[in-house]
Amino acid sequence: MSETAKSAPTGASAASPSSNPSRSWTLRVRQAIDSHLPMDHLLPDRQPYYIGSWVYVFGVVTIAALVWVIVSGVVLSFFGPQWWHDSSVGRFFNSLHFWSVQLFFIFMVLHLWGQYFMAGWRQGRAATWMIGVVIFGISILTAFTGYLSQQNFASQFVALNAKDAMNGAGIGAFFNVLNFGQMYGLHVMLLPIGVTFLVVAHIVMVRARGVVKPIDAEGSARP
Amino acid sequence: MKSMGQTQEDYYRGVRMVPYDLVKELTIALAGVGVLAILFAAFLSSPDVHPVTIATWSQSDPVDFVTTATGELAGTTTSAGYGQPYNSTPDAAQTWGPIAPQVWLGVRIPVDSANAFVIEPLKHASVGDATLGTALTQWQGAASTQQGTWLDNYTKALADATTADGKVSVASGDYGPLPAMMSTLLGVAQTGGLDGLLVITGRFYQTDYTQPLLFMGDGGYLDSLATNEHLTGDLWGMMNETGLYPGQTWLWLYTMWYQVPPFTSDTGFLGLNAGNADLGIIVLMTVLTFLLALVPFIPILRDIPRWLPIHRLIWRSYYSKKTSAPART
Numbered sequence: 001m002s003e004t005a006k007s008a009p010t011g012a013s014a015a016s017p018s019s020n021p022s023r024s025w026t027l028r029v030r031q032a033i034d035s036h037l038p039m040d041h042l043l044p045d046r047q048p049y050y051i052g053s054w055v056y057v058f059g060v061v062t063i064a065a066l067v068w069v070i071v072s073g074v075v076l077s078f079f080g081p082q083w084w085h086d087s088s089v090g091r092f093f094n095s096l097h098f099w100s101v102q103l104f105f106i107f108m109v110l111h112l113w114g115q116y117f118m119a120g121w122r123q124g125r126a127a128t129w130m131i132g133v134v135i136f137g138i139s140i141l142t143a144f145t146g147y148l149s150q151q152n153f154a155s156q157f158v159a160l161n162a163k164d165a166m167n168g169a170g171i172g173a174f175f176n177v178l179n180f181g182q183m184y185g186l187h188v189m190l191l192p193i194g195v196t197f198l199v200v201a202h203i204v205m206v207r208a209r210g211v212v213k214p215i216d217a218e219g220s221a222r223p
Numbered sequence: 224m225k226s227m228g229q230t231q232e233d234y235y236r237g238v239r240m241v242p243y244d245l246v247k248e249l250t251i252a253l254a255g256v257g258v259l260a261i262l263f264a265a266f267l268s269s270p271d272v273h274p275v276t277i278a279t280w281s282q283s284d285p286v287d288f289v290t291t292a293t294g295e296l297a298g299t300t301t302s303a304g305y306g307q308p309y310n311s312t313p314d315a316a317q318t319w320g321p322i323a324p325q326v327w328l329g330v331r332i333p334v335d336s337a338n339a340f341v342i343e344p345l346k347h348a349s350v351g352d353a354t355l356g357t358a359l360t361q362w363q364g365a366a367s368t369q370q371g372t373w374l375d376n377y378t379k380a381l382a383d384a385t386t387a388d389g390k391v392s393v394a395s396g397d398y399g400p401l402p403a404m405m406s407t408l409l410g411v412a413q414t415g416g417l418d419g420l421l422v423i424t425g426r427f428y429q430t431d432y433t434q435p436l437l438f439m440g441d442g443g444y445l446d447s448l449a450t451n452e453h454l455t456g457d458l459w460g461m462m463n464e465t466g467l468y469p470g471q472t473w474l475w476l477y478t479m480w481y482q483v484p485p486f487t488s489d490t491g492f493l494g495l496n497a498g499n500a501d502l503g504i505i506v507l508m509t510v511l512t513f514l515l516a517l518v519p520f521i522p523i524l525r526d527i528p529r530w531l532p533i534h535r536l537i538w539r540s541y542y543s544k545k546t547s548a549p550a551r552t
Binding site for chain 2: 005041042043045046047048049050051053055057060061062063065067068072085091092094095096097098099100102103105107110114116117118119121122123128129130133134137140143144147150151152153154155156157158159160161162164165167168169170171172174175176178179180181182184208209210213214215216
């Protein structure tokens with residue numbers, strides 16, 4: 001760090017025309033984050049006593065499974081398609097990826113049903129529910145492209161059957177399930193980025209608003 | 224956070240708060256799920272049935288291969304008359320009333336199955352093969368009615384074809400150059416040459432398997448293997464996986480529609496039938512997905528959780544305290 005930087009004022013409210021709080025985009029973004037998502041909300045050490053239910057576990061184990069899906073997927077994409085067929089280590093990581101995906105979907109569906117029966121969208125949380133449904137949809141698409149990218153017999157037959165659904169709806173004109181390169185690219189890059197981004201947004205929204213109260217005084221499950 | 228005019232502190236006012244360790248919970252979840260996934264992977268492995276190649280197809284079922292290739296020339300296979308996005312066969316695309324996205328988006332992935340799967344590979348093989356060169360010249364120089372007669376005769380004869388040493392034999396008849404052409408194509412396929420020829424299409428690097436998959440899909444061999452693996456559509460194939468492994472079970476609702484009317488019916492209902500089932504089911508699933516996303520705003524759907532007592536099991540501690548004593552802050 002330079003001497004100039006060392007001696008620069010550290011206070012956010014240092015008065016100068018260029019650091020006018022009302023004009024500083026940086027300061028406004030920081031204030032917005034501080035206001036909407038303070039650290040004690042993002043990483044809380046106290047929660048309402050009624051979260052002591054197993055249903056709340058489904059959300060965190062879904063995230064844990066997603067982490068294992070991503071970690072095993074990164075290893076597979078690093079070494080490439082031949083590796084997961086031809087080497088025992090590659091086969092193991094392929095299996096780890098496969099079972100992590102199965103666990104991810106089991107936990108996600110349980111989380112979804114749990115949130116439905118808790119009417120988790122109440123009191124300003126409808127957007128959190130809607131983003132969750134979008135995550136579910138994109139996850140299905142990600143897994144679908146993964147099954148098409150396995151490079152085995154199931155991939156061939158699923159692709160041949162899926163093409164009719166895609167073509168019948170017009171989607172096949174630009175989403176060719178018989179094109180391994182396109183499916184693999186979507187599976188390892190664009191779709192995982194979409195899922196990860198939306199999961200982060202979903203978690204931030206949950207942490208920002210806090211967990212919803214039990215269905216009770218408000219008497220309805222409306223948002 | 225300020226939510227609907229409330230901070231989180233306001234929202235939880237009057238609710239007893241208890242110590243909670245989010246990071247510890249996530250760490251334990253990561254470890255637990257990791258152990259579970261590792262155990263499954265170590266002891267159950269994962270599905271990996273070898274893919275079918277054109278070489279294995281033509282070696283295992285040469286009659287099916289030759290019948291399919293002849294069908295490509297005759298224009299009678301699924302690919303040949305598929306419609307968009309592969310070709311512009313009239314009235315082949317799925318429509319639902321005025322809704323015809325398959326037609327609207329046009330021929331985006333052109334596939335001329337007769338030329339791509341049969342003629343062009345034979346042209347490659349004809350270099351240095353005078354007999355095949357003569358057969359191809361005879362075929363391409365013949366009138367379409369003559370080609371049709373040969374194809375018709377040969378297709379009928381293939382129904383009673385025999386195989387010996389991987390070669391297909393049919394009874395004597397008026398087949399023109401077809402036996403010579405198909406014999407060479409079968410030989411090229413059995414050595415693996417056709418697998419490469421259908422993928423390269425003028426490029427060195429390739430990742431697009433549209434042509435070989437369409438060709439194999441036109442035959443009966445791949446379908447028979449899929450039936451053995453319980454992958455076909457009437458067996459809810461899209462959600463299945465080879466062997467006893469779980470497949471895409473989350474597609475159960477999507478695949479279910481293929482098993483029920485009107486999508487199994489020729490007459491159908493409101494214009495939806497087996498002929499446009501793919502289009503109809505994609506539209507239906509899109510609508511259902513939107514409904515799921517909009518549950519918070521849909522009366523009855525959003526009220527069901529309040530009517531069912533499942534939430535009382537989930538928040539058992541809350542409701543038991545509520546009936547016995549008021550909550551403390």
